Amino acid sequence: MTFQDVAPWIAIAEYELLLFAGIFLLIGAVDEVAVDFAWLYFRLTGKGRTLEVDRADWTHRELRGRAAVLIAAWDEAKVIGHTVKHALNAWPQRDLCLFIGCYRNDPATIRSIGEAAADDPRVRIIINDIDGPTTKAGCLNGIFRALCDVEAEAGVPFRFIMLHDAEDMVDPAALALVDAAMDDFEFVQLPVLPQPQRKSRWIGSHYLEEFAESHGKTLIVRSLLGAGIPAAGVGCAFSRATLEAMARRTQDEGPFSHKTLTEDYELGIKVGSTGGRSKLLRVRGEDGELVATRAYFPSSLTHAVRQKARWLHGIAFQGWDRLGWNGNLGEKWMRMRDRRGPLSAIVLFVGYTLLVVVVTHIILDWFGYAIPWKSSAVLNFILLANLVSLAWRAVMRFAFTAREYGLVEGLRAVLRLPISNIIAMMAARRAIFSYVRALRGEPAQWDKTEHDDHPAAFVLQPGAR
Template sequence: MNLGHWTILEWLAVVEQELLLFAGMFFLIGALDELAVDGLWAWLRLTGRNRSLNLVREDVRTRRLNGHAAVFIPAWKEESVIEHTITHALRAWSHTEYVIYVGCYRNDMATLEAAMRGAGNDRRVRIVVHDCDGPSTKADCLNRLYAAMEMDEQRSGQDVRMVLLHDAEDMVDPAEMGLMDKAIERFEFVQIPVLPLPQKESRWIGSHYCEEFAEAHGKTMVVRDAMGACLPAAGVGCALDRGMLRDMAHLQDANAPFSVESLTEDYELGMRIEAAGGRSRFLRVRGDDGELVATRAFFPSRIDSCVRQKSRWVHGIALQGWDRLGWEGGLTERWMRLRDRRGPMAAVVLACGYAFFILAGLFFVLGELGVERPWQTDPLLSMLIVANLASFVWRALVRFAFTAREYGPVEGLRAILRIPVTNVIAIMAGRRAIVAYARTLRGGEVLWEKTHHELHPAATLREVPTT
C-alpha cells in the first residue's frame, strides 16, 4: 500500500485505531489494578478487619496526655488562614501538655502578625521566625521548627514525646491529640484521614479533592495498612514518635529529619520510617457523633493552583520517589509504590483517551453525513471497548459510594459529574511534572511551588464541636 496516497481521513482513522488500542489496554490494566484494591477492601470489610473504631469524643478530648507533644505548622504567605488555624486548634485541644510551633519568615510580616493575633498570650503557641528570607521549602521550615523544639527540650530538660504535623490551613479535630497520644504508645508513625471540605464557590474544581481523598483514605490506605505496606505521610494529621524522628535526623547529613531536596518530604518521611523498622498505622476512627476523626481543610479552588499542587505531588512522589526511594520491599510494597508512581503514565493515557473520543466523535458526525469510517472494529476491539465501559461504570459507582459515605449522596453524584474535570487536571499536572523533572535532569534547580490558601473553613463553616 502506498502511504503517500492516503487521504487525511485514512490517516485520522489509523490514529484513532492506535489511540483506542493504546488507551484501551492501559485503561483496562488500571481498572484491574483498582479492582484488586476494591476486592481486598471488600474482603477486609466482610471479615470485619477494617471496621472503623469508635470513641467518645469528650473522653478523648479531655484525657491527660502521657507526655508532651509538639505541633509543627510551617507558614509562608498564610496571613489569610494562619490566625484561624491557631485559634481553632487552641479551642479544639483543651490539653495543656503541647506546644504549637508556627514557622514564619523574617520577610513575611503579614503572616507573622496574623500568627501573633491567633496566639494571643497563650503559652501553648511558640512562633519561630526563620533566620533566612522566604520562601524556602516546606522541609526547610520544618527543620527550623525541629531545631527550635530541640532547643526548648535542652532548656527545660524534658523531651517531647510525639510530634504532630499540620499545614497552615488545617482545621484540626478535637479528638486528634488524645487519639494520637494513645496510638503513639504502640506505633512510631500514625496517620488519620484528611477530609477536604466541599466548596460552595468552587463546586467543580475545589471540591474535586473530596472524592479523591474519600477513596484514598477510605479504601487505599486501609488496604495498605492491612497488607503491611509502607504508609506515606500526608503531611497533615500525622504523629511521629520523638525517638524515631531523632533517628531520622541522624540519618540525614544536616542532622535534620526532613529532606530539603524532596518536593514531597512528608510522603518520603513516612516511607523512610517504615524502612527503618518503625511501626506505622492508619487510623479511621469515628466519634460518638458519627463524625470521622480527621483533618479538615479547603483545598485550592482555582484550576491553576490545583495543577501546581498536583504537579508537585506527581514530581515528588512519582519521579523523585523513583530516584530517591527506589523499589525496595516485597511484592506488595512494590505494587503499592507502582500505584504511587503511576501519575505521569496516567496523564499520558488519559490524554490519549480524550484524543480518541474527539476523533471518534468526528467520525460519528461524518458517519451521520454518509462518510464511512475507513476501518471497522473487530471482535477483540469490541470486547476491549465493552470491558472499558463496564470498568468505567464500576469506577463511577465506587467513587459515588465512598464520596457519599462522607459527604452525602448529592456530593456523591457531583463526584461522578466531576470525573472529566479531575482527568483534565491530572493531564495538565502530569505534563507539568514531567517538564519540571526533565529540567532537573539537565541540571536545573528543583523548584518549590507553594499552594496559596485564601479561605479557612473555620471562617465560613460550622466548626467541629469542641464540647
C-alpha cells in the same frame, strides 16, 4: 490526494489508538479493582473496620507526655490565625506545644500568629533569620532544631511530633487519640477530609472524592498489606525517637529532606522501610463523623494543577529516584501505584483525543465521507471491559464520597470525573517539565498553595459539624 486515499489511514490510526488506550486503561482498571476487592475482603473480615469513640471524652483527656505540633508558614496571614486559634481551643491539653515557623520578611504572618495565640504559653513562634521562602523542608528543619533546644532547656523530651499545615482545622479528639496510638506505632496518619466549596463545586471540591477513596480505602489496604503509609503532611505524627533517627540518617540538618518536593510522603515511606510500625487511624465519633483533619483545597484550576504537579513530581519522579523499589510484593505494588500518574495522564490524553476522533468520524459519515472501519473481537472485548470498569469506578466513587459528604456530593463526584482527569493531564505535563528542570540542576522551590478561606471561620465552636 483525495479523501478516499486518506480514509484507510485514518481508520488504521483510530483502531491502533483505541487498542493502545483500551489496553492501558484496562490494566489500570484491573489495578483499581484489585484494591477494591482487597478492601472489601479486609472490611468483611473485620480487619479494615473503623473504630467508634466518644469524641467529647477524648477531647479532654490529658496526654501521656509532651506533644509538639509543627507548622511551617510562609505568606499565610489570611488563614494561620484561624488555625492557631481553633487548635488552641479544640485541644485544651496543657502538654501541647505549637511550634510555628515563619520568616523575618513575612511580618503579616507573624502578626497574625501573635494575635491568635494571645498570651497562650503553648505557642512558640520560630522566626527564620533568613528571608523566605526557603523550602518547606528547610522551614520544618528549622522548627525541629528549635524544638530540640526547648527539650534541652526543659530537660523533658516530647513524646511525639505532629505535622500540620497553616490552613488546617484540627479535630478535637485527634490529639488524644494519636497520643494513645503512639504506644504501639512509630507513625500515625489521621484521615484528611477536604471540605466542599460552594464557590468551587467542580474544581475545589473534586478533592473530596479523591481523598475519600484514598484515605477510606487505599491507605487501609496499604497498611494491612504491610506496605508503607505515605505521610500526608497534615494530621500525621511521629514518635520522637523516629524523627531523631531520621535526622541522623539525612544530611539536611533535620529529619525533613529539602531535596524532594514531597518530604512528608518520603518520611512516611521511610518509617516503614526501616522497620517502623505505621497506622492509618480511622475513628468516628458518636455522631458518625470521622475524626480527621479538615481543610479547603485549591479552588482555581491554576492552583489545583500546580499543587498536583508538585505531588506528581515529588512522588512519581523523585520517589522513584530516591526510594527505589525495595520491600515486599505489597510494597512494590503500592509504589507502582504511586508512580503511575504520568503514564496514566498520557493514556487519558490519548483517550480524550480518541473521543474527538470518533466524533469527527461520525460527523464525516453524516456528510457522506465514509471511513472504512473494521473492529475486532479483541477490541470489542477491551472496550466492553473498560465500559464495565468505568461503571464500577463511578459506583465506588459515589459510595465513598456519599459516605462522608452525602448523596448530592456523591452524585457530583461522578460528574466530576472528567474534570479530575483534565486536571491530572495538565498536572502531569507541568510535572514532567519541572522534573526535567530538576535534572538540569534547578533547586527545589516551595511551590506553595494560596489559601484565602479557612473552614474554622464558619464553625461556631470547636468540633462543631
